[in-house]
Amino acid sequence: VIDSLEESFRIGREVGVPVVISHHKLVGQANYGRSEETLSFIEKNMAKQPICLDCYPYTAGSTILSADRAATATRVIVSWSKALPEYAGQDLADIAQKMGVSQDEAVQRLLPAGAIYFRMDEADVQRILKFDQTMIGSDGLPHDSAPHPRLWGSFARVLGHYGRLLGLFPLETAVHKMTGLTAKNFGLKDRGVLKEGAYADLTLFNADTVDEVATYEKPIAPARGIDTVIVNGAVVWRDGRSTGARPGRVLARETQETEN
Incomplete structure (x- = not known):
């Protein structure tokens, strides 16, 4: 490394x-x-x-299924399989046992496929x-049958599990790591800050309840404690559902600001 x-x-x-x-x-x-x-x-x-x-904020990653990666993981969950889609969401060890074959042979039968690897x-x-x-x-593969829960839970998990429950850092620090710090590093002018004249990208959440709901077993689940999400001044999430608005835009890096 x-x-x-x-x-x-x-x-x-x-x-x-x-x-x-x-x-x-x-x-x-x-x-x-x-x-x-x-x-x-x-x-x-x-x-x-x-x-x-x-x-x-997870000890597992997700990418294409391979025997080499599976051999170095303490646990492997199949996230999708084109050959055998019925096995999506199941542990590779269980799949191999059901098939009555070795783990490597199970991988070959499932390919092409994706997986979640516990390796950290x-x-x-x-x-x-x-x-x-x-x-x-975070990143995620939204078309996977059983995606990594980071797709739905990463930021709420940091605010709830790591911030509020474990006390890894104060709430303000957690928010800064998701917003202002990122905007500064990528040179995104008037983003990631709350001030007059800046773009209104805001999330209204309950600091006492916000947390992930998505799990490895049930990875598709909206986080709890999120009231409203505003992007470029338009409400995109409210009352537990999308408003249908799509005000997002491609952001250009401010080279001069980044160099300074």
């Missing part, structure tokens, strides 16, 4: 562009605990060149999330 970071930083310096580590994580039991080392290395290099990083340590996830310069990021 250090070699990977060194290579990325070198490319950034030579090409003259900012480096974004997305998403920062330590995969595999041999790397558990190494976030202390990587965060120290990242922080040291941040003083020399533009570097930022994000993290999503919770202590590393928390340490990376808590790091001052870590943005909260």
Whole structure:
């Protein structure tokens, strides 16, 4: 992982562009605990060149199903399968047992397919999330039959589970990691801040109840505690449902502001 970071930083310096580590994580039991080392290395290099990083709040990732990845995971959930769609949402170990074959053979029968891999340590996830310069990021595959819950739960999970319940950081810090810090790192002028004249991108939520509802078993579920969502001044979510408004727009990076 250090070699990977060194290579990325070198490319950034030579090409003259900012480096974004997305998403920062330590995969595999041999790397558990190494976030202390990587965060120290990242922080040291941040003083020399533009570097930022994000993290999503789960110990599992999701991508294409493969035997190699499955072999290094403590648990694998099949998120979709074109060959055998009825197995979506089930553990690979259970699928192999039902088929009466090895895990590798089960993978071959399921392909092409996607999977959720449990390959990270919770202590590393928390340490990376808590790091001052870590943005909260997520991605997701909305067309998966049984997607990773990060698609529906990431930001509410940070506010509720990691912020309010575990006390990893104050509410204001959690919000900043999702908004102002991201806008600053990507040079998005008048975004991620609450002030007169800025774009009205706002989420109204109950700080005492906001949390994820999506789970690995039931990954498609709106977060709780979210009252209203406003994008570019237009209400897009209210009363537990979408308003149908689509005021979003492509955002251009303000190069000069980022360099300053």
